[in-house]
Amino acid sequence: MSNEEKVSITVLLPGGRLPLDIMDTALQIARKYNLGIYLSTLQNLRLLDVPLSLVDEVKKPLAALGADFKAAGKFPIPRVCVGRDHCKLGLIDTSDLSGKILSHFAGRKNTKAKLKIAIAACALGCSGIGTSDIGIVATRNGYDVYAGGKGGTHPKSSRRIRKDVSEDEVIRTLDTLIEFHDLKTATKQRMYKLLDDPDFPFAETE
Ligand code: SF4
Structure with a gap:
């Protein structure tokens, strides 16, 4: 052998x-x-x-x-639930939103590691919204955005930072979160460690 x-x-x-x-x-x-x-x-x-x-x-x-x-520095591919066309609870085409996000960040280089993004077509969040660094959930009025979830030996639940925002606002929120993560991260870091940073750009929403 x-x-x-x-x-x-x-x-x-x-x-x-x-x-x-x-x-x-x-x-x-x-x-x-x-x-x-x-x-x-x-x-x-x-x-x-x-x-x-x-x-x-x-x-x-x-x-x-x-x-x-897969290679170091590539923008992370969002994990998606199966979406509207294949689940009766689905409100959006998750593949379509994932494509728009990837297209928006297509030229981005050197994205710091340990940043996971999830998209779900309804509040059940089957793609792991609660345990992803950034979670996007379709609602009847737009999208909620979550930040700071993780799995592993010490799981953390994510916190909702935007409620019922538009798709354009979701992309702007991602821009802000990812730039903040980049600014505050040397090589790799889960987002939950930044939630209580005094400069974290979003407050928790009810
Ligand atoms: S998150 Fe909702 S829409 Fe997506 S697969 Fe789960 S139940 Fe279906």
Whole structure:
């Protein structure tokens, strides 16, 4: 058995959608190189046990299909619930809002790590709104925005900082939160640590 180091390659899947051509190619690659496939908790597709020397070879056919790969500094892909078209409680198309957010932040480089964003199409928040650094929830009157949730060994519930705001206001809120996180973070940091900073830009809303 080879002692070569093995790594994972994560294909980013905006909106939690797995395009069929990428799924098909990932399956072929996994069979060819005897890799595992893991669907990550952040809704991405991870190829497991890739020998270091084969990383470029494995990525190439996926990149040719337009696949984007996880890398340090990339803006985080929001985790979404399945949304209006596939859940009777859903108020919005979560994939569409995720796409608008990703498009707004497309040119952003060096986003600090440990920042997770979640979007839910109703107040049940199936995508983990309460335990994400930034949570966006559709309401009958717009969107609520939450900040400061996390899971892990010491979970924290997020706090609502905007209530019934418009989609444009959601994007402006994200701009403010992410710039603040950037300003106050050396390399990586969960948002909850900043909630009680005297300069935190939003108060809790009832
Ligand atoms: S958050 Fe609401 S709309 Fe989204 S999947 Fe859960 S119940 Fe359905």
